[in-house]
Amino acid sequence: MDVERLNTLVEDRPEDDIFAVNSAVFTDEAIFAAEMAAIFEGTWIYVGLDSQLPEPHSFFTTYIGRQPVIVMKDGDGQVGCFLNTCRHRGTLLCPYKHGCQKIHVCRYHGWSYNTGGENVFVTAEATGQYAASFTEADHDLVKVPRFESYRGLLFASLNADVPSLSEHLGDAKVFIDLVVDQSPVGKIEYVPGETTYTFNGNWKLQFENGLDFYHFSSTHSSYVDILAERAKRGTIGVLPSEDEPEAQGSFNFHRGHAVNWSILSQSIFSRPLCLEQDALDAVRARVGATRAKWMLRQRNLTIYPNLQIIDINSAQIRTWRPLSAHKTEMTSHCLGIVGESAAARRFRIRGYEDFFNPPGLASSDDNAMYELCQAGYAAEAGPRQGYARGMASRPGAAQKQADELNISPVESAIGVGKAFGAKAFGGETNFFPGYREWKRLLQKESAR
Amino acid sequence: MNATLHVPDGTVGAFARAVASDLILTEAHELDSRNWAAWLALYSVDAKFWMPAWLDENAQSDDPNTQVSLIYHESRLELEERVDRVNSLKSITTMPLPRTIHVIGGIRLLAHSEDRIQASSSANVHVYDPRTSDHHIAAVRYSHTLSRTGDGPWLITCKTISLINDRMPSVVDFYTV
Ligand code: FES
Numbered sequence A: 001m002d003v004e005r006l007n008t009l010v011e012d013r014p015e016d017d018i019f020a021v022n023s024a025v026f027t028d029e030a031i032f033a034a035e036m037a038a039i040f041e042g043t044w045i046y047v048g049l050d051s052q053l054p055e056p057h058s059f060f061t062t063y064i065g066r067q068p069v070i071v072m073k074d075g076d077g078q079v080g081c082f083l084n085t086c087r088h089r090g091t092l093l094c095p096y097k098h099g100c101q102k103i104h105v106c107r108y109h110g111w112s113y114n115t116g117g118e119n120v121f122v123t124a125e126a127t128g129q130y131a132a133s134f135t136e137a138d139h140d141l142v143k144v145p146r147f148e149s150y151r152g153l154l155f156a157s158l159n160a161d162v163p164s165l166s167e168h169l170g171d172a173k174v175f176i177d178l179v180v181d182q183s184p185v186g187k188i189e190y191v192p193g194e195t196t197y198t199f200n201g202n203w204k205l206q207f208e209n210g211l212d213f214y215h216f217s218s219t220h221s222s223y224v225d226i227l228a229e230r231a232k233r234g235t236i237g238v239l240p241s242e243d244e245p246e247a248q249g250s251f252n253f254h255r256g257h258a259v260n261w262s263i264l265s266q267s268i269f270s271r272p273l274c275l276e277q278d279a280l281d282a283v284r285a286r287v288g289a290t291r292a293k294w295m296l297r298q299r300n301l302t303i304y305p306n307l308q309i310i311d312i313n314s315a316q317i318r319t320w321r322p323l324s325a326h327k328t329e330m331t332s333h334c335l336g337i338v339g340e341s342a343a344a345r346r347f348r349i350r351g352y353e354d355f356f357n358p359p360g361l362a363s364s365d366d367n368a369m370y371e372l373c374q375a376g377y378a379a380e381a382g383p384r385q386g387y388a389r390g391m392a393s394r395p396g397a398a399q400k401q402a403d404e405l406n407i408s409p410v411e412s413a414i415g416v417g418k419a420f421g422a423k424a425f426g427g428e429t430n431f432f433p434g435y436r437e438w439k440r441l442l443q444k445e446s447a448r
Numbered sequence B: 001m002n003a004t005l006h007v008p009d010g011t012v013g014a015f016a017r018a019v020a021s022d023l024i025l026t027e028a029h030e031l032d033s034r035n036w037a038a039w040l041a042l043y044s045v046d047a048k049f050w051m052p053a054w055l056d057e058n059a060q061s062d063d064p065n066t067q068v069s070l071i072y073h074e075s076r077l078e079l080e081e082r083v084d085r086v087n088s089l090k091s092i093t094t095m096p097l098p099r100t101i102h103v104i105g106g107i108r109l110l111a112h113s114e115d116r117i118q119a120s121s122s123a124n125v126h127v128y129d130p131r132t133s134d135h136h137i138a139a140v141r142y143s144h145t146l147s148r149t150g151d152g153p154w155l156i157t158c159k160t161i162s163l164i165n166d167r168m169p170s171v172v173d174f175y176t177v
């Protein structure tokens, strides 16, 4: 797509305080196909956690954009990511979600591969009357060109021309650290039992919503009422109070990433981290008072384009596979801190089921909203006004908070935060990095 | 089936089977008719309502303290919260409320005693969402434990729901499974 077209699809003129996204970006199947090539097959994609591969020869399967992949740990503990397709006739090699096996045998004609992705057997090769061109050819699984991990989070890129994962994540790494460093052994894991669901809407609705504090008090008002009832019954834990004024803010990073956070004087939610005083003390001693304070603050992190980590009374990893411009497959996991107590784990699981899990009391309201948005986008009503909150708060409004964490965000915003009440700030400028990265990648792809 | 369980037989078994079948079908009727209060009244105060998640292609979560469930409630109060959410007319998912039909089949009596009945059944739950004109079917297997105190009414003390097609649509709630 040429620059001119991209500029009409995403209008980004900070000098005029203008930011607008054309609804075609959500509805046009041609744009969707371009996104799959330029974004999902063009940059680092989150694929899973290394804790999903507990022992030699463990594997799990997933997708990078449209392409099926298998992530395997070999006998020496080396982890690789391969296209999940047999080199013979292209069968999906492994149809299982996860498991542990030394050899993956293709069920069609029996070609076999080890956990390093090497072909170890071509059925009846000797009697096959193969020409030399075949014998000399490489029959190994196709390796995904780039595969790296950060703090146990695995990312892969089908495009070799990407910077290191560390450079890609930039200062967003600090917010991954704030999750992982809650663990005394520096490890996170999926609590067993995943949920997969679809919504009839574009994947960017999830991208936006994961950074949207503005919707909480209206979209989730029925949930807010339930929380209020629980508070009356005294069934909700509390959080150590902060002496800083209540606020909501965000940091915008390079390459599409952004994070929302909130400072609450007293939360309606507790945290697994502060259920037991000695566990909290140990974390404070390990990471220092400032980082511990940030660990207790709500953080909604988006690693562009397909990962969101939310850390509140429970923690969630959300990832998605766009199926079409109008349909998205979501996978959601409860994120566990390795080494936490059984009570903290149970608290975390119940909190996850209550709020994050799609059959819980809140997430399905979001999903229903995505579908209503997608339906609404069919109306040609001109630029939407949904990227304006906080426009006057940039570019370095939350410098104090950034300094605390020793980070240099591209932009930051901060505003009044009345917990999740109707008077909260709910900035929208934190959607900008994602759309800027969207543009950059689509432009780069068209120049290829 | 657990070999130590008493296999139902004779008139007592027929009575237990009738109780189980009546309660399971009544529950389906109350849900489909949106008689939420009547539905709740079928449950004991300490009732458990559990829909495990799948761990892989074959196994479902079996320990709610260490594994995630799709739905896990340990008291009727928590079911009341779900009903309150529907009644509030504030939850987007209920504006409008999907229409449902629970088609129950294969009710089997697994065990019974004077004050306890265990039964399994399977169901197709048709869910039609007037918001999107979308129709999907949840394929589920139920396990009901029914109990009564003295001459009191038979109540559901435990319901587990095994959701076969667990790539879920955007809205899943107590009345859609
Ligand atoms: S397609 Fe795999 S062995 Fe033929």
Ligand SMILES: [Fe+2]
Binding pocket: A209, A215, A216, A219, A220, A362, A363, A366
């Ligand atoms: Fe939400």
